[in-house]
Amino acid sequence: xxxxxxxxxxxxxxxxxxxxxxxxxxxSQALCHAVAQSISGLMPSExxxxxxxxxxxxxxxxxxxxxAIDRPAWPTESPAERLARLRDADKAPPDLLExxxxxxxxxxxxxxxxxxxxxxxxxxTAHCQSFTFFEARPGGPSRLLKGPEGVGLGEDAAFCFxxxxxxxxxxxxxxxxxxxxxxxxxxxxxxPWRDLQWQKxxxxxxxxxxxxxxxxxFCKGVDCEQMAEQAQGxxxxxxxxxxxxxxxxxxxxxxxxxxxxxxxxxxGEEPKSNDHAVYAEFQGDALFVPIVVADTMYLARIGRAGxxxxxSPNYLFAAYRxxxxxxxxxAGIYVDRVGSTLVDARVD
Numbered sequence: 001x002x003x004x005x006x007x008x009x010x011x012x013x014x015x016x017x018x019x020x021x022x023x024x025x026x027x028s029q030a031l032c033h034a035v036a037q038s039i040s041g042l043m044p045s046e047x048x049x050x051x052x053x054x055x056x057x058x059x060x061x062x063x064x065x066x067x068a069i070d071r072p073a074w075p076t077e078s079p080a081e082r083l084a085r086l087r088d089a090d091k092a093p094p095d096l097l098e099x100x101x102x103x104x105x106x107x108x109x110x111x112x113x114x115x116x117x118x119x120x121x122x123x124x125t126a127h128c129q130s131f132t133f134f135e136a137r138p139g140g141p142s143r144l145l146k147g148p149e150g151v152g153l154g155e156d157a158a159f160c161f162x163x164x165x166x167x168x169x170x171x172x173x174x175x176x177x178x179x180x181x182x183x184x185x186x187x188x189x190x191x192p193w194r195d196l197q198w199q200k201x202x203x204x205x206x207x208x209x210x211x212x213x214x215x216x217x218f219c220k221g222v223d224c225e226q227m228a229e230q231a232q233g234x235x236x237x238x239x240x241x242x243x244x245x246x247x248x249x250x251x252x253x254x255x256x257x258x259x260x261x262x263x264x265x266x267x268g269e270e271p272k273s274n275d276h277a278v279y280a281e282f283q284g285d286a287l288f289v290p291i292v293v294a295d296t297m298y299l300a301r302i303g304r305a306g307x308x309x310x311x312s313p314n315y316l317f318a319a320y321r322x323x324x325x326x327x328x329x330x331a332g333i334y335v336d337r338v339g340s341t342l343v344d345a346r347v348d
Contacts (some may be wrong), residue, residue, distance in 0.1 A: 029347065031170045032190050032202035036345040038063055039206065052341075055186055055206055056166060056179050069166040069177060072119050082108075092142040099132045099144060111176075112169025116145070118176070120165065126310075129159040133176075148191035148198035151178045161310060189268055193271040203348040207238055211339035212315065218266040218274055218332040222319070226293045227331040231317035232300040235335040238287060239317070260301070264316045265329035278333050279305040279312040291319065299327060305334070313337045 039055050059067040074082050083101060086092040093102075100108065103119045110117055112191040119132035131153065133145040150160035151165075159165055159178075168177035170190065176198070178189040214228035214236045262281045271277045286303025298319040305312040315335040320327035 023272075026200065026202070027173075027194065028190065028192055028200045028202040031173060031175065031192055032188075032204050032347045035059070035067065035188060036204045036347050038067060039204070040342065040345050052180065053281065054181075055166075055188065056164075056177060067168070067170050068112050069168045071112060071167070072106070073110045079104070079326075081095075086136060086142060087203045090140060090142040090233075091140065092136070092137045096134055096142055096144050096186075100134070103132070109167035111167045111174035111193065112172070114174040114193070116167075118165075118167035119246045119251040120167075124160075126160040128161075129165055131159075131165055146198075148176050148201070148277075150201040151176065151189050151191060163300065189256075204270070204346065205344075205346045206342055207344040207346070209343045210236070210239055210313075210337050211341075212239070212335050213338045214317075214333050215270050215336045215338075216273065216334040218264075218269055219265050220265075220330050222298075222330045223294055224331065224333075227317075227319055229332040230291050230293065230300060230319075230332055231335050233300070234289065234291075234300060234317065235315040238302055253274060260318075260320075260327065261329075264305075264334070265318055265332035267329075267332070271334065273334070275314075276305075279307050279310070279314065280316070281306050282316055283311055293319070296321070298330065 020348075039059060044220070056069050058066075060069045074085075077085070083097060086100065087097060100119055103121065107119060107121060108119050115135055115137045116132050117136055119134070121130050122128070123130075131147060133147050134142060135145055136142040147153040152163075162182065163180045166177045166179065167176045168190075170177075170192075174193040176191045178187075180187045180189070185208065186206040188206070189201055190204070190250075191201045192199045212232050214231050217224045218226055219227060264280050264282070271280070279337065280302065283304040283306040286301055289300050289302070291298050291300045298321050301316075301318040301320070303316060305314045305316045314337055317331070317333040317335055318329055319331040320329050322328075
């Protein structure tokens with residue numbers, strides 16, 4: 001199905017929300033249906049540096065303000081000026097001043113045009129986020145707010161590496177929006193703020209059809225072009241299997257028994273891409289399959305690229321031939337996700 005023209009999507013977003021309310025639909029669900037309708041028309045095959053474009057960033061850029069995320073709270077004020085205004089003009093209590101005081105000005109965001117705000121910190125190599133929610137009404141008393149329930153705020157490491165929380169607004173309604181990217185799909189959780197409290201959570205699950213390309217190749221005594229063709233085909237097959245099934249068997253013991261290096265073979269050369277240099281280890285769910293190249297059989301290894309506990313959306317490929325009683329690497333190929341086309345937006 002061809003995506004709707006952008007103007008049609010934008011014109012249809014607000015009526016979809018209003019229609020949902022008129023029909024007695026849960027207000028949260030109505031917002032999620034509006035997001036799903038909008039994103040379906042705005043997600044082409046967008047990639048930045050090998051990564052799928054963030055659905056929320058696409059909406060923020062292209063929805064004409066109907067969906068907005070992370071608007072700066074006080075773009076013209078220094079931290080000292082901000083705290084003075086909170087203390088004097090907005091009558092902030094001590095607990096709020098203490099919570100906001102350590103935050104850099106660039107880490108405080110406004111929920112659209114509302115009086116609700118989000119303080120956000122990001123720490124460590126895993127970019128773990130923590131949040132402070134508060135209300136600051138001009139000339140009136142300010143106060144700390146409890147975070148919304150149902151989006152993992154109380155779980156350990158719930159917002160690390162692939163999970164992001166944003167101060168959002170959808171069709172004029174303030175909402176805390178969580179984007180979780182598990183690399184095979186993206187889940188958007190929306191928690192509206194109405195009647196001085198957080199409402200029920202709704203979710204939009206986005207599924208993608210991914211395209212892959214062999215971007216860097218390292219070979220030793222074999223046809224690298226034919227190896228690259230095998231690598232691209234296996235990466236696409238494995239990616240589809242991971243999306244459709246509950247998971248693949250852990251075959252890490254096979255590589256351990258064969259004394260295979262966790263890192264992709266590059267035969268002494270350095271990858272040109274910094275991302276490739278870092279994410280150069282096969283993850284535990286790598287598969288081993290026989291392949292035939294130029295009438296010769298090899299053992300191929302295909303799996304997600306990773307570093308320590310982190311996983312990349314890209315894949316690694318290696319090929320080995322039996323030499324004596326051990327496997328000798330003959331090819332190492334990076335297979336990057338070079339495109340992601342939205343195929344489904346489901347509301348839960």
